Amino acid sequence: MSTVPLGAQADEATTEAASPVPPSGRHAHGRHLAGRVLPPLLFAIFVLALWELLVVVTGIKESSLPKPTQILEALWQERSLLWENALVTMKEIAVGYVGAIVLGVALAIPIATSRVVERAVYPWLVASQMVPIPAIAPIIVIWTGFDMRPKVIVIALVSFFPIAVNTIDGLRSTDPELTNLLRTLGAGRWRRFRTAQLPASLPFVFSGLKIAAALSVIGAVFAEWVGSSEGLGYLILTLNNQTATTEMFAAIFVLALIGIGLFALVSLVERLALPWYHEARRADDGDEEAS
Numbered sequence: 172m173s174t175v176p177l178g179a180q181a182d183e184a185t186t187e188a189a190s191p192v193p194p195s196g197r198h199a200h201g202r203h204l205a206g207r208v209l210p211p212l213l214f215a216i217f218v219l220a221l222w223e224l225l226v227v228v229t230g231i232k233e234s235s236l237p238k239p240t241q242i243l244e245a246l247w248q249e250r251s252l253l254w255e256n257a258l259v260t261m262k263e264i265a266v267g268y269v270g271a272i273v274l275g276v277a278l279a280i281p282i283a284t285s286r287v288v289e290r291a292v293y294p295w296l297v298a299s300q301m302v303p304i305p306a307i308a309p310i311i312v313i314w315t316g317f318d319m320r321p322k323v324i325v326i327a328l329v330s331f332f333p334i335a336v337n338t339i340d341g342l343r344s345t346d347p348e349l350t351n352l353l354r355t356l357g358a359g360r361w362r363r364f365r366t367a368q369l370p371a372s373l374p375f376v377f378s379g380l381k382i383a384a385a386l387s388v389i390g391a392v393f394a395e396w397v398g399s400s401e402g403l404g405y406l407i408l409t410l411n412n413q414t415a416t417t418e419m420f421a422a423i424f425v426l427a428l429i430g431i432g433l434f435a436l437v438s439l440v441e442r443l444a445l446p447w448y449h450e451a452r453r454a455d456d457g458d459e460e461a462s
Contacts, residue, residue, distance in 0.1 A: 237417040245421040252406070253425050259402040260391050261429055263319060267326025268387045268433070274327055275334030275379065282335075283342035284364070296335060304329050305393045312398040322394035322402075329390030330383035334376070341375025342368050374448050377441040384437050388430040403429075 219239045225231075226238045233241060246253065278296060281288040304325055312321045345368045353363045395404025403422050410419040441448075 234414055234416050237420055241417050242420045242424060245417045246424065249418055249421060253403075253422060256401055256403045256406045256422070257425050257429065260395070260404065260426070263322040263394070263402065264326060264387050264391050264429065264433065266319070267323040267390065268330060268383065270323060270327035271330035271334060271383055271387065272380070275331040275383070276338055276376075278331075279335045279338035279342065283339045283368075284360075293339075296332070300332050304390065305397070308393060308397040317398050317400075321398060322391065325394035325397075326387050326390035329393070330387045333382040333386070334379040337375045337379030337382075338372060341372025344375065345371045373445055377437065377445070380437045380441075381434055384433040385430050387433065388426055392426065 223238050223240060226236055237245075278292065282293050282296070283289070308321065308325050311324050315321045315324065349367050350363055353367055358366070391402070392404035392407070395402040396408055399405040403426050407419055407422045407426075410416075410422065
């Protein structure tokens, strides 16, 4: 039986004690989360403090630019009014956003898989964005009435384009060698789409969904400005006519929260649906930081 000298054992023990202990996964995740949350949070606090100081020093009237503390007070005092109208707007956004997803994906799949459909439809898809949706919103109201339908249609029309274009690009990003291999193995078009094209397109699809999340809020405001008697867009228009600037900023703040919340929800679904994609990105970021 071989023996190790006591001096060598002591050196090994000293080396092990001196070697850094790798952080646990929980601590690393906490640091990663703090690194993502703290910078924008600190920047927001800085901007709000600078805003407050600017209004105090310059003496700008509240009717022109209220202080953040006044907006916060209006958020609390008008919470019932803001909440009632926010529920209406969120319902419109939810239905219109789902409609945009259905419309965008339904257009993207045949365009990406058929050259004939692409040549016939894709130019008109691009041309549709040359028409300002707010300009045709009154016509949509005339066609459908003053209920929720015109709002949903406007939101869907404003939001579907980035979903369609990103889905098309994602379906076209499939590795051609993988497609040829599946074709060689006898896989049909549906099998190739399900096993190769669809997984490759999902990161692109979620990118389009996140862009559409922001556009859906803008579309809701446009739709409510044209013809509505409730909702945050209608409330902003009413407050503007009353020169209630502080309350108008409070309504805008709630709209921003709705957009941020929808964006965060889509990002969460993306992380749950594509863990492999985010693990690869995190590994790349770690390699860049190490280098």
